[in-house]
Amino acid sequence: MKIIHICSPEVRLSRSFGGTESLVYNLAQKQADEGHNVSIITSRYSPDNNLKHYAFVNPTKTSSSWPLTWMTYRLNGFKHVLKSFCWIDKKIDIIHNHLSEEGIGLSFLRKIPCLNTLHGAAHQDLVKSSIIRLYSLTRDTKLVTVSYRSYLQHKQFYGKDLIGFVHSGVRTDYFTYFNKVKSIFDYNLCFLGRISPDKNLDYVISVCDKLKNNGNDINLNIIGKYDSANYNYYKRILELSQERKYINLYVNIKRDKIKPIVGKSDCLIFPTSKTEPLALAPLEVMSTGTPVISFKNTVAEEYVINGENGFLCSNLDEMVDSIIKSKSIDRKKCRELIVKNFSVDTMYRGYMEKYEKVIELAQ
Secondary structure (H helix, E strand, O other): OOOEEEEOOOOOOOOOOHHHHHHHHHHHHHHHHHOOOOEEOOOOOOOOOOOOOEEEOOOOOOOOOOOHHHHHHHHHHHHHHHHHHHOOOOOOOOEEOHHHHHHHHHHHOOOOOOOEEEEOOOOOOOHHHHHHHHHHOOOOOEEEEOOOOHHHHHHHHHHHHEEEEOOOOOOOOOOOOOOOOOOOOOEEEEEEEEEEEEEHHHHHHHHHHHHHHOOOOOOEEEEEEEOOOHHHHHHHHHHHHHOOEEEEEEEOOHHHHHHHHHOOEEEOOOOOOOOOOOOOOHHHHHHHOEEEEEEEEOHHHOOOEOOOOOEEOHHHHHHHHHHHHHHHOOOOHHHHHHHOOOEEHHHHHHHHHHHHHHHHHHH
């Protein structure tokens, strides 16, 4: 099958830790390994032998003004997708677009089967919902989400064009499995993700404060990704961390340094929000054998089986109790559940099934 992925011109594709950039890279690489003819259109890419790479715009230069940066990102994304669709010829089996609104709005330019992955959360406010609907007026594409929960949230906007979901997958072979955790602390804990309000990092610190106040000797490693749009929140987390001796804050560290930190933790505290579509961080961490503590009534219910690879909680007290119980989790089973259900192989099979459905519907 001849496949083209249209990706964001702003992020560098990566095979290891990361968000959408690692998901796309790993999917495309797996497709190429399986014998498909795969090309990637993006502006930031580390070349690989069996993946073709094309670029039509340069990455946007960031500004000190977040609204200005956001606007230039969207304009650059529009130009990027427009040039991509104009360049693509008819000898393509399917276009897989990863730039939500821009890709949806311009998909009519090529009468080629097109699948669009909605990587982000569904917008709940009126203004953003209206923008989505305007972008979608001309759409000639089918859509999938990265989780069942996200599918239900987006269904109200896209109707029958939303044909299902494919769970995101991680390269489980990339993550070293740690069978046993030895620590000088009662509880060696970690957080991995963006330093932004939707990740509820201040809640993680509140949970650890309570655990500490109950007489436990704890250590919390916060491994965070910072961007200027969340400067005020980052400043707040930095202040909270400096006030507590038990917190180690690692910001934008190299990926190879992340693996042993999360792998040698008793658990990952990940109080995901109700709008989170599907974070890769907990999947990556569970690949090392480390269980996850998260919230009920969130997408975590799709990857955390209570008592088997982590715990789902309703409040702060339950989260504290779950951290204490986390040492009873079978770390081998924790990893096996991710290998079985959230590996790149399972993601690959899911997308190839969706490709076939999209091609069939286009005939």
